Amino acid sequence: MGKRxxxxxxxxxxxxDAFKQGxxxxxxxxxxxASFSTAREPSDDAPxxxxxxxxxxxPGHEKYDATGLVPYYTEPSEVPESLKKYFYQxxxxxxxxxxxxxxxEEGWYSVTPELIAxxxxxxxxxxxxxxxFCGVGGNAxxxxxxxxxxxxxxxxxxxxxxxxxxxxxxxxEDRIEFILCDYLSFARSYxxxxxxxxxxxxxxxxxxxxxxxxxxxxxxASDSPPKADQHPEFSLADIQPIHGAELFNLTRKITNxxxxxxxxxxxxxxxxxxxxxxxxxxxxxEVEEEWMGSKLKALTxxxxxxxxxxxxxFEESTS
Ligand code: MGP
Numbered sequence: 070m071g072k073r074x075x076x077x078x079x080x081x082x083x084x085x086d087a088f089k090q091g092x093x094x095x096x097x098x099x100x101x102x103a104s105f106s107t108a109r110e111p112s113d114d115a116p117x118x119x120x121x122x123x124x125x126x127x128p129g130h131e132k133y134d135a136t137g138l139v140p141y142y143t144e145p146s147e148v149p150e151s152l153k154k155y156f157y158q159x160x161x162x163x164x165x166x167x168x169x170x171x172x173x174e175e176g177w178y179s180v181t182p183e184l185i186a187x188x189x190x191x192x193x194x195x196x197x198x199x200x201x202f203c204g205v206g207g208n209a210x211x212x213x214x215x216x217x218x219x220x221x222x223x224x225x226x227x228x229x230x231x232x233x234x235x236x237x238x239x240x241x242e243d244r245i246e247f248i249l250c251d252y253l254s255f256a257r258s259y260x261x262x263x264x265x266x267x268x269x270x271x272x273x274x275x276x277x278x279x280x281x282x283x284x285x286x287x288x289x290a291s292d293s294p295p296k297a298d299q300h301p302e303f304s305l306a307d308i309q310p311i312h313g314a315e316l317f318n319l320t321r322k323i324t325n326x327x328x329x330x331x332x333x334x335x336x337x338x339x340x341x342x343x344x345x346x347x348x349x350x351x352x353x354x355e356v357e358e359e360w361m362g363s364k365l366k367a368l369t370x371x372x373x374x375x376x377x378x379x380x381x382x383f384e385e386s387t388s
Contacts, residue, residue: 116163126237129206133242135234138227139173145277152177161361162207168238176205178283180370181330182366185359186211189369192357193328195272195383201252202278203319206232206245208330212275213241220246220271222255250312253310256319272383273375274320275329279309285332305339325373326383333358333365341371355380 070196124136142148147162148224154160155177162180163170170178181189190211196218200209203221205228205359212219213236223229229247236242249253262268305313313317320327344352355376357369374383 090269092273117174123169126234131236133230133233133237135171135227135230138230140168141171148198158182160187163238165237165238170235170238172205173225173227173231173278175225176228176231179277179279180205180207181211181277182361183207183211184361185366187214188357188359189275189328189330190215191365192369192371192375193273193275197270197272199271199274199323201255201274201276202336203232204228204277205249206235208275208277208364209239209245210236210239213239213244217244218246219244220248222248222250222252224249224251251310253319256323260322269329271323273326273328275326275328275330276316276320278313278316280332281307281309286334300335303334303377304336305331305343314343314346318346321347321372326375327370327372329372331368331370333367335368340368343370344372350378352382 072289099354109180118257124131124134125141126134139156140147142156145153145156152174159166159170161182161184162172164175164183166193169326186208193212194215196216198219199217200219200221203223206221209219209221209232221229221232223232228248229249233242233245233247236245246252259268280303285307287301288375306316307313309317313329317327317329329340340354344354352373353376353377355371357371358365359367359369371377376382
């Protein structure tokens, strides 16, 4: 399948058990609500009527509304001290924050600012993209606007619910399959049946793993302290849940088309060594600096057919 298709397919076929439960609860509530105008006298055996709560997403969106899972901050005074600097940037993360976007603590410090997410999504235009660590959905929402299908994974049911809630605000929830699972298990099982006819082709993978918390700028624990005039460097060894090079190697078995979102202080020689370890001698990695105004926020490293100048590698990728 090639790049730059514009049609979109239907609803997710992967639905979390947890969400299924939520749905059946919701349909019960819907029945209650529908019968409200013809309410009868409560009898002894009838359960008390539930009042249907309308959350931040408003009427009609109760099924995916994650209101209450985390606080929705509107005033700095409500925000814990450690999250204040992120709260001040809320509209950079989600331009529609005021419509009710929700983030948990990890989401606040690791979500990709929307303009950067949009820029990466433009570069990754394809049929099916896998967002391996979707968090609260910033990138998945952007990918849903440039790719036909997005498969979004996360190990946290809360974050996955927040991601879907946020996707509803952007009107793209039906183009994203939210799957509660650990990417390493997903990748390994996906690769166990390489020629299975039912296996879906994944055209590109976006890796935005945990960098070890907001302290990533302090550099690698294994390094000696930097000199006063030097910026401490980040090592791929500090990526979670496994060494960043191993994460990359596993991903390249799914597709060569990988976009790897890394700290701005990542050791560049470690990035170039990712390809040196492979047999291919000609492939290049493109490192894009992600700036917001005068501030460098992160690096996106494009591999395979995602790198400028080697688009022909895109179609060669198999999965
Ligand atoms: P930052 O440097 O922590 O924030 O992260 P900021 O606001 O630039 O802080 P300042 O004090 O330098 O001004 C910069 C960007 O990196 C964030 O907006 C996120 O997009 C991304 N980011 C930060 N962390 C800690 C992570 C992480 O653990 N994983 C991923 N994938 N992205 C992160």
